[in-house]
Amino acid sequence: xxxxxxxxxxxLATLPHLRAFAISLSGSVDKADDLVQETLxxxxxxxxxxxxxxxxxxxxxxxxxxxxxxEFRRRRREVEDPDGLMASRLAVxxxxxxxxxxxxxxxxxAKLPPDQREALLLVSAEGFSYEEAARIxxxxxxxxxxxxxxxxxRLSELMQVDDPEDLGPDRxxxxxxxxxxxxx
Amino acid sequence: LDPQLQSVIGEQLRRYYADLLRExxxxxxxxxxxxxxxxxxxxx
Numbered sequence: 001x002x003x004x005x006x007x008x009x010x011x012l013a014t015l016p017h018l019r020a021f022a023i024s025l026s027g028s029v030d031k032a033d034d035l036v037q038e039t040l041x042x043x044x045x046x047x048x049x050x051x052x053x054x055x056x057x058x059x060x061x062x063x064x065x066x067x068x069x070x071e072f073r074r075r076r077r078e079v080e081d082p083d084g085l086m087a088s089r090l091a092v093x094x095x096x097x098x099x100x101x102x103x104x105x106x107x108x109x110a111k112l113p114p115d116q117r118e119a120l121l122l123v124s125a126e127g128f129s130y131e132e133a134a135r136i137x138x139x140x141x142x143x144x145x146x147x148x149x150x151x152x153x154r155l156s157e158l159m160q161v162d163d164p165e166d167l168g169p170d171r172x173x174x175x176x177x178x179x180x181x182x183x184x
Numbered sequence: 185l186d187p188q189l190q191s192v193i194g195e196q197l198r199r200y201y202a203d204l205l206r207e208x209x210x211x212x213x214x215x216x217x218x219x220x221x222x223x224x225x226x227x228x
Contacts, residue, residue, distance in 0.1 A: 003221045015213060020204035036213055044220040102200040105193075124194055125201035156193055 003044065007056065011040075014057045017126065018064055024121050025068055027110045035071075039064040058128070062136045065118060072114055108158035112151055115139075119147035120155070 003011065018039060022032035042063050043050075050059050109117055115137075122133040123144070134144045 002223070003217075008221075011217065012214070015209045015217075016205050016207070019207070019209060019213070020201055023204055024201065033210055033213065037216055040213070040216055040220060102196070102203065105196055105200050120197070121201075125197050152190060152193070155197075156189055159193065 003047070004052075007047075007052075010056050011060075014060055017057060018060055021061060021121060021126060022064060022068070024106075024109060024125065025065070025114075025118060027106070035064055035067055038067055042067070055132070058132055058136055061122070061126075061128075062138075065137060068118075069114065104159055105155075108155050111158055112154055116147045116151035116154065119144050120151035123148050124152070 015036070018036050019032060022035045022039075023029055026032050026035060039060060043060055050056065109120075112120070118137060119133060119139075122128045122136060123130060128136065130141055130144050130148075133139075133148075134141045137144065139147070
């Protein structure tokens with residue numbers, strides 16, 4: 001399927017966003033790149049279903065999150081893990097690149113239930129409106145709002161921040177000191 | 185929840201995400217787009 005000349009630059013501009021969303025949703029760069037690859041393949045096979053003039057980015061995010069959740073449910077069934085505990089632990093970030101500064105945030109994100117993590121990333125990181133996030137996930141507006149709220153609450157509990165200043169340089173220094181192999 | 189705390193965590197989340205957005209997109213994904221566009225299929 002040929003890509004419309006007007007769609008091409010938009011598609012390229014969306015790639016970093018799709019990838020950032022996939023990495024933070026799946027917790028793994030490798031998994032994320034597979035997800036983005038599959039998303040592009042599906043999008044271009046079904047490009048006639050895309051309504052020109054609507055948000056291409058939202059459409060691609062919808063495809064990607066559907067792929068992610070299908071995979072997540074499949075894996076959860078395979079390991080007979082009805083509560084998803086194992087599956088959510090498996091999502092913990094062994095090969096994610098990035099700075100030590102965000103180590104704690106990444107690990108807290110990985111512990112959120114996938115629905116909450118997704119809602120938080122769409123609204124608070126990617127900057128979609130609640131309405132757009134509801135359309136992307138196929139959830140009710142109220143459900144999205146409540147997922148974002150619960151995600152925020154849980155995140156701050158997980159990060160055990162009693163004092164906001166605790167997120168400052170001292171904590172960063174400690175994180176660096178504790179990181180294996182940080183002195184080379 | 186403490187609004188100040190919320191904004192600290194929100195800010196950190198945005199910086200983390202901005203960091204991810206700055207990462208270069210792997211060549212294989214850009215190349216795939218070209219392949220798909222030429223109708224060569226996406227599966228390797």
